[in-house]
């Protein structure tokens with residue numbers, strides 16, 4: 001887009017000398033006619049020379065003014081374009097009808113955590129735990145965002161739920177997150193914070209997770225009994241640890257999502 005703007009300026013610059021030449025040529029003609037005349041009088045010649053000088057000066061000032069105006073006008077256009085682009089970047093679309101409790105804080109596009117690959121279909125939601133006891137949702141979000149600079153690893157998730165139940169969305173649901181291995185291509189991922197080594201979620205985290213899972217099931221018409229997965233169900237990695245070690249509590253969690261879905265219908 002910038003190239004087009006700059007090309008436009010160049011075109012206008014190329015046009016300038018032609019414009020000035022045309023004006024000079026027009027002004028020169030009466031003089032030539034006068035010179036070809038048999039007995040040109042001094043005062044008309046002086047007058048036409050004066051007129052010519054005046055015309056050239058006027059043309060020069062006019063052209064100068066025109067380009068100064070254009071240049072500043074163009075600068076304004078460029079800076080407003082840039083600010084439009086950056087505000088669009090900040091506000092880019094969450095990709096679904098996000099409920100009010102979801103804070104949309106997109107991370108920057110980069111190959112380590114937000115590759116910008118289109119998520120063609122959603123066939124499930126995968127639940128994870130951050131495996132970093134006591135870390136906050138904001139810290140985990142910033143960690144993923146900073147991978148653009150640190151290049152430490154390839155990782156991210158669509159959502160992070162904090163210990164106090166806060167829900168941050170960091171990647172649009174129309175794009176891949178790097179979270180669930182071979183299921184990155186057709187699932188949405190949720191990372192959950194936890195206070196202890198055992199990975200058990202706080203009640204607030206748990207409640208937000210149930211609410212978010214129910215909303216995603218509704219949005220994508222998913223069956224909570226078969227399309228909500230643990231990372232463990234994809235790769236057998238012990239994640240989310242507590243709900244791998246406590247199978248019964250995972251089943252209870254799925255039942256709670258089904259109940260929340262039914263209650264809202």
Ligand SMILES: [Zn+2]
Pocket residue numbers: 127128129179231237239240
């Ligand atoms: Zn995981």
